[in-house]
Amino acid sequence: MPRQSRGALLSTLQLDANSRAPLYRQLEDAIRRIVIDGELPTGARLPASRQLAEDLGVSRLTVKNAYEQLVTEQFLETRPGAGTFVGRISATELAPAVELSSVPARKSLSLSQRANRISQSRSVLRLGGTKPFRPGVPALDQFPSSIWASTHSKVLRHSGTDNLGYGPPGGLLELKQAIANHVQDHRGVRVDPLQIIITAGAQQAFVLIAFTLLNPGDRVWFEDPGHIAGRDAMHLFGADVKSVQIDNEGFDINQAVASYPDPQLIFLTPSHQHPLGITMSLERRMQIIDYAKSHNCWIVEDDYDSEFRYQGRALPAMQCMDNQGQILYVGSFSKTLFPGLRLGYLIAPPVMVEAFSVAQTLMSQNVSPVLQKTLARFIDDGAYNAHIRKMRSLYSHRLDIMHNSLSKHCNDLFHFTKTDAGMHLVAWLRDRKLSDQPVCESIWDAGIDCLPVSMYCDKASIDQGIMLGFSCAPEHEIENLIMRMDRVVRGLL
Numbered sequence: 001m002p003r004q005s006r007g008a009l010l011s012t013l014q015l016d017a018n019s020r021a022p023l024y025r026q027l028e029d030a031i032r033r034i035v036i037d038g039e040l041p042t043g044a045r046l047p048a049s050r051q052l053a054e055d056l057g058v059s060r061l062t063v064k065n066a067y068e069q070l071v072t073e074q075f076l077e078t079r080p081g082a083g084t085f086v087g088r089i090s091a092t093e094l095a096p097a098v099e100l101s102s103v104p105a106r107k108s109l110s111l112s113q114r115a116n117r118i119s120q121s122r123s124v125l126r127l128g129g130t131k132p133f134r135p136g137v138p139a140l141d142q143f144p145s146s147i148w149a150s151t152h153s154k155v156l157r158h159s160g161t162d163n164l165g166y167g168p169p170g171g172l173l174e175l176k177q178a179i180a181n182h183v184q185d186h187r188g189v190r191v192d193p194l195q196i197i198i199t200a201g202a203q204q205a206f207v208l209i210a211f212t213l214l215n216p217g218d219r220v221w222f223e224d225p226g227h228i229a230g231r232d233a234m235h236l237f238g239a240d241v242k243s244v245q246i247d248n249e250g251f252d253i254n255q256a257v258a259s260y261p262d263p264q265l266i267f268l269t270p271s272h273q274h275p276l277g278i279t280m281s282l283e284r285r286m287q288i289i290d291y292a293k294s295h296n297c298w299i300v301e302d303d304y305d306s307e308f309r310y311q312g313r314a315l316p317a318m319q320c321m322d323n324q325g326q327i328l329y330v331g332s333f334s335k336t337l338f339p340g341l342r343l344g345y346l347i348a349p350p351v352m353v354e355a356f357s358v359a360q361t362l363m364s365q366n367v368s369p370v371l372q373k374t375l376a377r378f379i380d381d382g383a384y385n386a387h388i389r390k391m392r393s394l395y396s397h398r399l400d401i402m403h404n405s406l407s408k409h410c411n412d413l414f415h416f417t418k419t420d421a422g423m424h425l426v427a428w429l430r431d432r433k434l435s436d437q438p439v440c441e442s443i444w445d446a447g448i449d450c451l452p453v454s455m456y457c458d459k460a461s462i463d464q465g466i467m468l469g470f471s472c473a474p475e476h477e478i479e480n481l482i483m484r485m486d487r488v489v490r491g492l493l
């Protein structure tokens, strides 16, 4: 006996003539749902197609189509001369329906330890904005979209089907060669293109490193304050992440040695410490490399925005000083082009390349070969360097305007030094009673997208400051935005 009377059944089968889904599809979905939810048990008889069509005010063909599909799926079965019945896979034998939101609470479906660590990484969700003053976001409106589009279309038109497959593990040789030339010219890094793995941004490189090189419980020394998503990736794979303070020469290796046992890996942003902006001294670099040599540990050199230096020449990458193959150099196109491109690279010692390439294939396959090829052409044609040069001069100008506006309007609220690199500066709150998080929340309400320095701290207790991205703020708006921010902060005093 059906648990539902025909009237009740009809009331559940509400069809919407204005829906984009055809009526037979709606009917099919509704009956399937009723069966899955156990409202109609195995063997329950469905109304004859003519009867149901009449009751629902639809054509008989609509009902027949729905029934036929459900018979094919075995939710229903027909018995010649007898009618249509709920099939033997009826949900009366299935477990009762549960609310999806209660799934993690059920013992039999408990989450992994890794999933629990994921839930501690919520702060990364705030990292995706693009409004003015958002730190680290390039001038997206300046991206040469038409050059990119024509390069992309040439790649599609002229390379046949070559790039429509998965592509070679670790990436296209053509792009590796272009990157090898770029890092040699810009960062002094001499590298065989075969040492490069093309990744979906720097973040995938961090994940690959953690996945491939770390056992649960391995120690990682990490900058504090430091790059949240990098730190969380290490934590996610079970590393015991130890926070190391930053002094005026960068990562304080002396504090690390005094506080913690030896690590398996050290994570650094030596050319422009994230988020404080300090350039690591040469002496400190040598000290860390010596330590890594004598203690056999890896160094990750995250060189995320080194193309943007406004005064003097940058120190070459630390990777140039590594003669033991212990530095894993990571670069990104998120700052020089745009973050939505999701392209970056990992330069690894030759013995590690295959492991990283296989790991990448297992995790996510390659980055799109069409995109890789487009980028390779874009670099080889000179468009990449031209764009970097143009952005360097634009950002330097925007930095001047931001710095002058802060000096003019907010000197009594913040102290700040003019950075000579990167895409943001830090304005430190003079009033010790203010905390940077609520200050930023009030500034966000005014349509300005700065970030609190405290967000990047693990254990570090440093002054309260806000990070102001100058690269994505149009020149003519910067002073007004600073004045607006100034009013908001004064209102909090």
Ligand SMILES: Cc1ncc(COP(=O)(O)O)c(C=O)c1O
Binding pocket: 136, 200, 201, 202, 203, 204, 227, 269, 274, 302, 304, 331, 332, 333, 334, 339, 343, 344
């Ligand atoms: C310190 C640091 N490293 C690397 C990156 C680049 O990450 P991705 O290439 O995954 O966009 C960022 C992005 O904000 C960053 O802040």
